[in-house]
Amino acid sequence: MKILIPIKQVPETNAVRMDEATGTMIREGVDAIINPLDLYALELGLRLRERAGGEVVALTMGPPRAIEALREAVAMGADHAVLLSDKAFAGSDTWATSLALAAAIRKLAPYDLIICGERATDGDTGQVGPGIAAWLDLPLISYVAGVSELTPRMIQARRLVEEGYEDLEMDLPGLITVVKEAAAPRLPTLRGKQRARRLNIPVWGPDDLGLTATQRGLVGSPTRVVKIFRPKISRQAHLVKAPDAAAAARAAQELAAWLASRHLLPAAAASRAGQEVGHG
Amino acid sequence: MAEAGIWIFGEQARGRILPVTWELLTRGRALADKRGSRLTAVVFGAQLDRADLQEAIERGADRVLACEAPLLEHFLPEPYAACLMHLIREESPEILLGAASSTGRTLMPYVAIKADTGLTADCTELDIETQTGLLLQTRPAIGGNIMATIKTPQHRPQMATVRPHSTPPAPRQPGRVGEIVVRRAPPEALTSRVRRRGFRPAADENALAEASRIVCVGRGIKKGEHVALGRRLARALDAALGGTRDVVDRGWLEYPAQIGLSGKTVTPRLYIGLGVSGSIQHLAGMQTAEAIVAINTDPDAMIFKVADFGIVGDLFEVVPALIKHLEER
């Protein structure tokens, strides 16, 4: 079984601090890490390989330093890795990104299963996984929370949707995107790190992938960011200090009244809270 | 101009149109009015409730374009995409909006590639640029502290998914007239390499994505057992219960309840954070809520910066008192 895991290197959002004046992220000195949801994809891939045999290949598109994310994936247990990196890829939107990754995956064929994180924590689009499936004309299960069975021809997965979980079965080859429940990621080991450092990771550019100038980077991207602005969040918190139980009780009463006055309570509770505190 | 006009992709379950569709009609109607074009609601299913199709007209659609086939009963990417592509090829709509739901966020990116066009995810604002007539797609980016406006200048349709609850449902206008077209699904939509084998409904909690009120517990809840306090408040408010990543990591709540960048993005009318500090990754998932309440002992907690009402105090003192106010006479 050959399992391909497209991953993305993202800034570590938890370490990011906000510039209070401009409202932007201070990215300086912030680590670049593997997108957290891609770690679930990687972990699931490694476990399926451990169950079914075969190999796991991690691939990513990004700047040269994205090779660190691939080495981390190898340190966790991926067998091989491929980096798509070239100035021509800069500015790619999800259309161009999924096309480049799909082209790389074609080059890696034959394969059985592609596992993507449901989305990346920086772009937050969730479009690259389904996009790759569309380029390659593969069947797709998104939001996979667990895999119950894997045979050379078929995978059974649980899909997390708004109302619950769907049980689905998909012919292989195919693509799944995973959410957190799919598998809790392992940590890289020393032996893995040593292997990752020695491993030769090929770097492919647009020519290796047979992509024309209109298919890559900003030029190949149908969408354009035309404006960036700070959201007008004119929230001014009404702050109530409640240092002790008595103050807490008063604060709770004030909050109930506030909720009622803003019509934020369900009908029954609203009438009760309203009566109690004298609001309509 | 714009004969094919503006389309929204409506969602259904068991043949009944889902409320998120009415929100899309609000969006679509505003764009269609500004553009001076026709609004079409596209909806797929096995057997769609005809009264619901009429309701879509009453809520602002000029036309309902429905496709029916047994395989369309539940969302499956391939038949849904094939069916939608068939209609797109036939009519070349100018704009296509879907919901940023599990269905929309799967179907729309798949179709965008097949249609060779761009797609903007999870928009919270949509507008028409006056000079060009182009769709302006605005979405929170980089953790929600920046908004980005995106255009699709050349490719058609211009596609976007819209964050649920980011706009109210379109009101019903009884007597409003429009065209209802119900068709058989095209032949290419009759196969799928993915098969649905079963369904397990979510355990007990009111589903986060649909909830208009959400109580969210954070690290400050301290113990798994204390999550019950959050659940009691949620019950008193008829709210869904969610948690921060930390709470879910600790196994105190299941992942479907996780709010934030690596969990769900929610836009309820009311969000109440209990012991939530407000990390960037969490704020990104909830700061578009209409009203935000935070209860935390730390006056410097980031969550107070986005809150409308904050209590700096011990949630274990405040919440029981609040529940009393809500439950008791």
Next chain:
Amino acid sequence: MPLPMSVPHGPPGPAAVAVGSTAAAGATAAHVAARPPAYQPVTPALLDELRGIVGPAHVIAGDPEKLEAYSHDEIAEPEYARMPECVVRPGSAAEIAAIMKLANRERVPVTPRGAGSGLSGGAVPVHGGIVLLTDRLNKVLEFDRANLTITVEPGVITNEINPLVREAGLFFAGYPMSLESCSVGGNVAENAGGGKAVKYGVTGRYVTGLELVTPTGEIVTLGGKLSKDVTGYNLIQLMVGSEGTLGIFTKITLKLMPLPKASADLLVLFPSAESAIAAVPRIIAGGGILPTALEFMDRTSFMAACEYLNETLDYQQAGAMLLITVDGATATEVEAAYEAVGEQCLQGGALEVYVADNHTTSERVWKIRRNIAEAFKVRSPRQSLEDIVVPIAAIPAMVTGLLEIARKWDIEIPCYGHAGDGNLHATPVMNPAWTDAEWHDRLPRILEEIFTLTARLGGTLSGEHGIGHKRLAWMPLFCSPAHLEMMRAIKLALDPHLILNPGKIIPPPAA
């Protein structure tokens, strides 16, 4: 002849240092509650004089709610608290000198206090009187790039230093775990250690100059920006760790180090405490690497933390963990260092070596170590955080002994801490089924067993938290009468009326 501490004006102290008696901790607590007759109360007239020195806005008196905050440090148990009669917040060394002269004249005790983040009661006014807050002395006076030093006032928060000097490629290596809240003055007074002490040593190593006010109210400058200084007795290092009993610091000059630009953490799983500890000399001698941090977690500790955190790593087979940080100027240097360390661990029988070299993974492994105390707080409301030090090679014997004590008393005693310097936070956790009364009755006996074992293994009472009044009763177990006499002689020489922070460190002579 023992110097009589309680004469002429000294506190009586515990009537007998009842080591071996079940009343030891009780005696300390009872003692600190009583006002020794020799000290005088803070009178309205004295308050007026204090207001005259520091300004009326900087004297807190008569408001128990406000004073309460200065009656305790970070120790949770209320029996260690003691209310001050007033709090003064001087703004200069001259004001502090005037306060000390006044206090000597009036025979009122003065207890200096930094940020109040201590863990031994060092800032608790056990004889009441005046609490002297250094929080207004909070300026960074000089960052001297040419001499690689920074001079600060004592109220500067430790965490504020590094952002100031980082841009110059430097850092202050003092790294107590509480660095976000503690102040530099308190760090020097307690000679704080923390997680990086293996490689960088403790706070005292970086103190090259001090300006201080003596207990009798003189202003003295010791040292300067000098890396070497044997001009007379090493009074700086006498002052470092003196817990505010020998002087009040008003200026502190700290030596800065080159900032390590890269670091990595190894979480190493060992089958047993013995194998984990045997790896420590292997890492340092065999690997040729001095890690920045070398933390030890016994099974009780990491099991509780991992369960609390819902950690999914495969830790069930492990008997002990080491958490090792290496740092360096470049990523390559760090890679070579962690590889050398990791190889030594594997050769020493490690079950697995996990490598964390980015924020996410690093946070994941450190979370285990940082959440041990929290995990036990969730299980039981009472615990006694201890701070023993044993020779590194004695750690396994200590762990085994602690397990026996825990079994005997039917409690848990997680043992974790800085393996690289043998400093273990062995923390008896109350059996949740016990009443508070049972806990207070049994804790002194449990501690006695722990400390007796510690002493037998060649260890000592506190590595970085200090004695304060929390551990006063146990001093004779670790310090000979002659040793205690030396300390008494020094104290009396500098503070003849025992005005400055009385009732700390040195127990009164045995009857």
